[in-house]
Amino acid sequence: GQNIDQPTEMTATEGAIVQINCTYQTSGFNGLFWYQQHAGEAPTFLSYNVLDGLEEKGRFSSFLSRSKGYSYLLLKELQMKDSASYLCAVMDSNYQLIWGAGTKLIIKP
Amino acid sequence: IAGITQAPTSQILAAGRRMTLRCTQDMRHNAMYWYRQDLGLGLRLIHYSNTAGTTGKGEVPDGYSVSRANTDDFPLTLASAVPSQTSVYFCASSGTENTGELFFGEGSRLTVL
Numbered sequence A: 001g002q003n004i005d006q007p008t009e010m011t012a013t014e015g016a017i018v019q020i021n022c023t024y025q026t027s028g029f030n031g032l033f034w035y036q037q038h039a040g041e042a043p044t045f046l047s048y049n050v051l052d053g054l055e056e057k058g059r060f061s062s063f064l065s066r067s068k069g070y071s072y073l074l075l076k077e078l079q080m081k082d083s084a085s086y087l088c089a090v091m092d093s094n095y096q097l098i099w100g101a102g103t104k105l106i107i108k109p
Numbered sequence B: 001i002a003g004i005t006q007a008p009t010s011q012i013l014a015a016g017r018r019m020t021l022r023c024t025q026d027m028r029h030n031a032m033y034w035y036r037q038d039l040g041l042g043l044r045l046i047h048y049s050n051t052a053g054t055t056g057k058g059e060v061p062d063g064y065s066v067s068r069a070n071t072d073d074f075p076l077t078l079a080s081a082v083p084s085q086t087s088v089y090f091c092a093s094s095g096t097e098n099t100g101e102l103f104f105g106e107g108s109r110l111t112v113l
Helices: none
Strands: A004-006 A009-013 A016-027 A030-035 A045-050 A053-057 A060-065 A070-075 A084-091 A098-100 A103-108 B002-008 B008-011 B018-026 B031-037 B044-049 B063-064 B076-078 B086-093 B106-113
Touching: A004 A084, A004 A098, A009 A016, A016 A084, A016 A103, A030 A060, A030 A070, A045 A053, A045 A060, A045 A070, A045 B008, A070 A084, B002 B086, B018 B031, B018 B086, B018 B106, B044 B063
Parallel strands: A009 A103, B008 B106
Antiparallel strands: A004 A016, A016 A070, A030 A045, A030 A084, A053 A060, A060 A070, A084 A098, A084 A103, B002 B018, B018 B076, B031 B044, B031 B086, B063 B076, B086 B106
């Protein structure tokens, strides 16, 4: 079967750095995506990785290792507004998105 | 404001009733999707449409139907609601098919009693 694993919940301190991991087992690979979802709101697209390596976008970076079936989302200089769930999704060989259950990130002052 | 509009935002429904969740987008996106989101589970695809006039089944299509008469509208119908369909439903769109960059509506919270 296909599955995406990510931690259920993480806690971090304002101003710090946090890394949210995602491991996947899918039928084929056509890209990995990270989304942010604030409580009660819609998911919004954050990043896309299809090649190995690090993609940086402001305070957020996303890393991919296809050989290890592994990605992480790195959030720097954490702000209270970063409190949200972070969803990892992989596009399989049929171009279907397989979604993880999400990681709830709690930021403490 | 450009984007995706869903209605209703929230609804409580008796089991056995018929319900249509509406979704309209003004971005002229070809591809549209309906997902359900349940606690502890990832988003699950119900139905999708790659272009007006075509629809396809996703991971969990049973009990749901969709239509795509034009580019902008993609309603989701529950013919006879059951309690297991209690969920938050998200409509999404993308500019092209086979892309993982989706734009989501604000969601419709449905409770079936």
